[in-house]
Amino acid sequence: MLSQRTARLTSSLIRDILAAAQRPGMISFAGGLPASETLALPRLEDVPDGVMQYGPSEGEPALREAVAERARAMGMRCDASQVLILTGSQQGIDLVSKLLIDPGTPVLLEAPTYLAALQSFQFFGADCRSVALGEHGPDLDALRAGLAAKPAFAYLIPTFQNPSGRCYDAAHRDATAEALDAQQVLLVEDDPYRELVYDEACERTPLCARLTRAPWIYLGSFSKTLAPGLRVGYLIASPELFPYLLKLKQAADLHSNRLSQWLVLSQLQGDFAGHLARLRTLYRERRDQMHAALSEQLGEAASWQCPPGGLFFWLQLNTPGIDTRTLLPEAMARGLAFMPGEPFFPNAPAAVSAMRLNFSHSDPASLRQGVRLLAELLHEQQEG
Template sequence: MVSRRVERLTSSLIRDVLAAAQRPGMISFAGGLPASETLQLPDFAGVPASVLQYGPSEGEPALRDAVAEQARQMGLRCDASQVLILTGSQQGIDLVAKLMIDPGTPVLLEAPTYLAALQSFHFFGADCLATPLEANGPDLVQFRAQLARRPAFSYLIPTFQNPSGRCYDRAHRDAVAAELDAAQVMLVEDDPYRELVYDPSCDRTPICARLERAPWVYLGTFSKTLAPGLRVGYLIASPELFPLLLRLKQASDLHSNRLGQWLVLRQLEQGDYPGHLARLRALYRDRRDQMHAALSAELGGLAHWQCPPGGLFFWLQLNHEGVDTRTLLPKALERGLAFMPGEPFFPAAPAAASAMRLNFSHSDPASLQRGMALLGQLLRESPAG
């Protein structure tokens, strides 16, 4: 007999859509996949035999030092003893959920938010409290009201948020930090996209760096800048939280892939990592602009959106609320187009039937143009289009 938790276990729609998107000729705007041409086969020359042995649960010391140094440059007050190397930053979400959530535990989230975080929190039985996300950050009145319900923690993605692409401005970052400090509610700040910045005027200083009293966990990854297949991410945590998260990590997988850690560290220390980031930003900025232009040409009267200042996604709200994007998805897949409907990104499932998320990083320019034309055609053909 399986545990009762399994009754709350749901499949990941994005993994299902990505599986369908593997069909030949499919144009996919569904996943947050890096551009294929940015992925290079690592140089394995000089790999020490020691990385094939068991290693420390916390991660390779030199990589933890490098992560801590980067974090201090962002404004976080931390050292390497607070860094835990993860099997992808998704593992950090899982560890936090295991640490903090019992059935019925309230957790405060943005609406919309990262669907795999929702999947994890629901699995452990969380009562997900939603705060609407506005152009420059969460609705602060609603955020304060939800904090009054004493959530175990708040999970936020302030920088180039997934799925919306929005970036909190300085006023919202300051206000959120002040509210969390006043309520002494823990912050879990997920920051996978911060290096993919196309508008340098965005304030990207982590909210964790602004906290004075509230405990915090900061999540980062190398999946968006180097290679997702390496599955190397990290968390940085308040000193009082770190030992508990480490024990949970040990109970999960002993330690993260040492070869992947070595390859990441080699890129940071010996590769042209700043140059690589500059080239990545230029490529993705160009693809963002191409999608924005194609959206304006094909969907100008059908939807509205905000051009994202960074990250990998456009978030579209259709002008006609009668169009259900989850119903539209099978029709799109039949014609060779994949996208993510908006509904799974909300704690309350019916909240975004007329929204969708589109990824611009993975498709080449010709595919992007064809996909936008096809999406416009599908929406015009829909009964409410």
């Protein structure tokens, strides 16, 4: 009765963690949730006539135009005809999977990488090959070798990566774009965190803006800057790919929610720059609080890079061989949820002794208390 690919549906563990993380009293470092107090409900009185009717599959023209304008300001050569408004950028990952993956299709990605992209690619049967991600970008020799093997596409998150928080520096951006151009491999660049920048020195120009020969699909989102519940994201694609993506979008859901699109547009036309500045200030403070708490309590037990942007710390335990999944039941029993490292790897090594910690969603007291709980657990583990 069920399709063969249904057997490749993975990971109830993640859904279980995220569901449990919502329990009252639980401190959650697990999801990638914005701070609730930043999610103001906009005024609905001004909703224009017609928004409740069916709309264009490409998205609202004014929103497509606004997205293209912002992309050009980031250095991308594009116009509104290349913009497809999506029901969350997650839909872009689904459409890319449908467009490009048959069972056995090779796909190149970073390790670790965004787990829901991995799930989608694997669901469609991709042969996921990975390149290790260093502090300033991917291992370039491995990347060049991976691209020379001609994957159908490379899926990369160069700016404030999920889960690692890392940001490619200019040299890695140039070298990666050059390698993609040399092999003419399609780049799928996922960029939902770019506006959440805390250290201004970061180079953030998209890789897509640097390509001269390779085709590309750029994914963006308003989930992390406005509200994930609106479910509005977008893709911008090389002109030759756009008609296929549009047909797949039509088949998936006709078009994205028009009320949400209108709400996003009205925020972009208001003081969006001021909103982003406030968000950055709040999240920079929370990042610094988590960094301070980790340094105080876990300096001996774990290593991490203080993320220059985005929503996550990626913690590597100094004692190898501990699979962080095994710590989770006890952590949750004590009131703390985190995301173990294993689901972020396509071919995970036996024990992944890393974990992802979100800092945007917890207030300062919860950040401190959560790190204290984690430190207790890890110290007990080391002593035991």
